Amino acid sequence: METMLRKREDKIAIIGAGTIGLSFAALHLLKHPTCSIAIYDTRPDVHDYVAEYMSKTLAGAGVDIDSTMQRLRISAYLQEAVLDAVIVQEQGPENLDFKITTWAEIERYAPKTALFWSSTSGIPASQQSRNMQDKTRLLVVHPYNPPHIMPLLEVVPSPRTSQAVIDETLEYWRGIGRTPVVIKKECTGFVANRLAFALFREACSLVTQGVIDVKDLDEVVQNSMGPRWTVAGPFKSYHAGGGDGGLKSFLNKIGGTVQQCWDASEKDVKKGSIAVGEDWQIEVCRQTDEAYGVVDTRERDTRTRSVLEAVSCEEEVQ
Amino acid sequence: METMLRKREDKIAIIGAGTIGLSFAALHLLKHPTCSIAIYDTRPDVHDYVAEYMSKTLAGAGVDIDSTMQRLRISAYLQEAVLDAVIVQEQGPENLDFKITTWAEIERYAPKTALFWSSTSGIPASQQSRNMQDKTRLLVVHPYNPPHIMPLLEVVPSPRTSQAVIDETLEYWRGIGRTPVVIKKECTGFVANRLAFALFREACSLVTQGVIDVKDLDEVVQNSMGPRWTVAGPFKSYHAGGGDGGLKSFLNKIGGTVQQCWDASEKDVKKGSIAVGEDWQIEVCRQTDEAYGVVDTRERDTRTRSVLEAVSCEEEVQ
Numbered sequence: 001m002e003t004m005l006r007k008r009e010d011k012i013a014i015i016g017a018g019t020i021g022l023s024f025a026a027l028h029l030l031k032h033p034t035c036s037i038a039i040y041d042t043r044p045d046v047h048d049y050v051a052e053y054m055s056k057t058l059a060g061a062g063v064d065i066d067s068t069m070q071r072l073r074i075s076a077y078l079q080e081a082v083l084d085a086v087i088v089q090e091q092g093p094e095n096l097d098f099k100i101t102t103w104a105e106i107e108r109y110a111p112k113t114a115l116f117w118s119s120t121s122g123i124p125a126s127q128q129s130r131n132m133q134d135k136t137r138l139l140v141v142h143p144y145n146p147p148h149i150m151p152l153l154e155v156v157p158s159p160r161t162s163q164a165v166i167d168e169t170l171e172y173w174r175g176i177g178r179t180p181v182v183i184k185k186e187c188t189g190f191v192a193n194r195l196a197f198a199l200f201r202e203a204c205s206l207v208t209q210g211v212i213d214v215k216d217l218d219e220v221v222q223n224s225m226g227p228r229w230t231v232a233g234p235f236k237s238y239h240a241g242g243g244d245g246g247l248k249s250f251l252n253k254i255g256g257t258v259q260q261c262w263d264a265s266e267k268d269v270k271k272g273s274i275a276v277g278e279d280w281q282i283e284v285c286r287q288t289d290e291a292y293g294v295v296d297t298r299e300r301d302t303r304t305r306s307v308l309e310a311v312s313c314e315e316e317v318q
Numbered sequence: 319m320e321t322m323l324r325k326r327e328d329k330i331a332i333i334g335a336g337t338i339g340l341s342f343a344a345l346h347l348l349k350h351p352t353c354s355i356a357i358y359d360t361r362p363d364v365h366d367y368v369a370e371y372m373s374k375t376l377a378g379a380g381v382d383i384d385s386t387m388q389r390l391r392i393s394a395y396l397q398e399a400v401l402d403a404v405i406v407q408e409q410g411p412e413n414l415d416f417k418i419t420t421w422a423e424i425e426r427y428a429p430k431t432a433l434f435w436s437s438t439s440g441i442p443a444s445q446q447s448r449n450m451q452d453k454t455r456l457l458v459v460h461p462y463n464p465p466h467i468m469p470l471l472e473v474v475p476s477p478r479t480s481q482a483v484i485d486e487t488l489e490y491w492r493g494i495g496r497t498p499v500v501i502k503k504e505c506t507g508f509v510a511n512r513l514a515f516a517l518f519r520e521a522c523s524l525v526t527q528g529v530i531d532v533k534d535l536d537e538v539v540q541n542s543m544g545p546r547w548t549v550a551g552p553f554k555s556y557h558a559g560g561g562d563g564g565l566k567s568f569l570n571k572i573g574g575t576v577q578q579c580w581d582a583s584e585k586d587v588k589k590g591s592i593a594v595g596e597d598w599q600i601e602v603c604r605q606t607d608e609a610y611g612v613v614d615t616r617e618r619d620t621r622t623r624s625v626l627e628a629v630s631c632e633e634e635v636q
Contacts, residue, residue, distance in 0.1 A: 121572075144541070144546070151541040181541075182534065183530055184530060184531075185528060185529045187524075188578050189579035191530050192539075192542045193575070193579055194583060195520050195538070196542075196552070197576050198516050198517050198520035198579075198583055199516050199517040199552060200552045200576075202517075203552050203553065210502060210503060211502055211509060212502060213502075214553045217509065217552075217553065218552065218554050219499050220472070220551070221547045222549070222550070222629075223462070223468065223469040224468055224469075224510045225462075225510065225513065226543075226544060226546075226549070227626050227629070228462070229539045229540060229547070230545045230625050231544070231625060232613070232618055233536025234517060234518045234535075234536065235533075235535065235602075235610075236613060238518065240615050241463065246603070246606060246610070246612070246613075247603045248599070251603070254439075255594035257507065258594055259594040260506050261506055261512050261516075264505070264507065265515075275577060275580070276569060276573035276574070276577040277577075284565070285566040289564055291553070291554070292558075294562055295550070295558035300549055300550055304548075304549050306629065307549060307629050308545050309628065310624040311540075311624065311625050
């Protein structure tokens with residue numbers, strides 16, 4: 001894939017120009033300075049929408065917006081968009097039939113060597129590839145939003161995806177400084193959302209029990225787990241917490257407390273009926289609205305970038 | 319409490335010289351330059367232990383170690399340690415009887431105006447204060463380890479704790495740049511551990527199901543939730559994810575996926591018997607050992623400090 005990064009005319013086709021597709025387009029343009037982007041989307045205002053998103057997102061990234069935008073074209077036809085592409089990245093509707101049809105069509109028109117990536121947050125490649133001739137070519141590359149800021153990419157092959165396709169996918173992302181992680185089994189929600197939603201359920205439960213309010217709970221996370229887990233994930237953190245004996249020693253020493261918390265969580269989730277659509281949502285949403293109004297995501301992204309720079313500088317120093 | 323910070327001879331008594339107690343001692347010495355610290359602990363090697371910990375922890379903090387250490391004394395008697403103290407901070411064994419006895423004794427010898435804080439991770443102030451004359455004085459101030467690095471302090475009053483004591487406690491911590499958060503109800507594990515352990519259980523479950531291995535799971539968190547939640551906690555994040563409609567809109571749009579993840583989590587936790595002491599621990603601990611050996615906590619702390627500086631600089635800019 002290094003050869004891919006050196007080639008002048010690497011064309012990346014972005015199928016579906018929602019915010020995730022355009023964030024990926026911006027990422028490729030910024031990190032892979034010789035690529036070109038072809039965007040395919042059927043929305044009628046696609047030209048205006050892309051221009052507006054890109055000028056906002058590229059502003060302040062230290063690039064010349066005009067010359068960067070010259071590397072981006074909008075195609076009216078899928079066939080045209082994927083022609084000569086080295087990568088086809090799909091962010092269409094989360095609808096299995098759409099994806100099955102679209103991949104079969106893409107396979108017909110794209111080069112035999114092109115990589116096929118779906119950004120789906122839940123529909124496994126093994127289902128999407130149903131009507132493809134060569135099912136070894138497709139895998140899921142699930143971002144953490146927005147991908148032009150967040151380094152994580154969950155790479156989820158189907159049981160049929162070839163190792164060569166996985167390897168080339170990892171190489172591309174590592175080559176532009178991202179952090180792809182292979183998920184070993186297709187599973188509900190993949191990993192990042194499963195973890196985040198588990199904590200989120202507990203958060204909703206604690207607010208519903210009246211233990212803490214929404215804004216203070218966010219403060220708790222921002223001043224403890226957030227920074228800690230930026231530097232060392234949960235296993236490494238608790239392993240360090242156990243001293244020389246590591247995680248085993250941690251679980252021996254405070255396992256009782258851990259289990260008490262798990263038991264209390266189960267009880268409270270049940271008591272508060274913390275399922276989507278139940279009554280607890282009213283108060284939690286009310287508090288969140290009151291606390292934040294409309295969030296300035298530009299400010300959030302600027303600060304996130306600083307945090308990521310801080311932790312990656314430190315890595316280089318070590 | 320501003321007056322407290324200006325007084326030359328504010329004495330803070332640290333009861334129990336484990337790593338939490340000494341980390342608090344270092345924090346007070348560094349952030350409150352006119353305070354003095356009295357440490358009480360019955361361990362026979364207390365002098366050597368304190369000297370070793372402090373020289374390691376103060377090194378590189380940009381202070382003169384000798385003059386800083388002159389503000390710290392070790393007392394052989396509880397009575398002497400708490401005499402004239404403005405704050406008494408307890409980090410003794412997590413044993414209810416010990417705490418009940420100790421607080422009754424502290425109350426006998428400390429000034430009437432001293433603040434009483436327990437660093438317990440689980441024993442509520444309402445139980446610890448059982449034999450105190452004035453139960454309005456005690457509350458829990460639970461740190462996120464190590465407190466000389468991490469900004470969060472969970473302030474957990476008992477139903478008897480007076481508002482004045484809560485207010486003075488918050489003022490002290492805010493005055494030295496920390497982030498105290500009031501927990502509204504005494505509950506199992508307070509908030510930070512409840513949240514972190516909920517995600518940790520899901521992490522153990524996903525590793526046990528063979529979806530991902532320990533080291534990759536940590537990579538996922540370090541490159542997604544970690545930096546995101548450093549900048550915006552879970553409610554603010556999902557509120558932003560919902561666009562102008564906020565959290566309500568987020569739950570309307572992707573609530574189905576959230577619920578599917580919650581259901582899958584429950585099923586997998588059951589299937590893997592993810593309770594403390596069960597078989598899953600063997601493989602999870604093995605992978606963690608293999609991935610990390612003994613963690614260099616000094617490196618972790620240096621990097622955490624950089625992340626915290628990055629996010630707080632950005633706050634000032636806004």
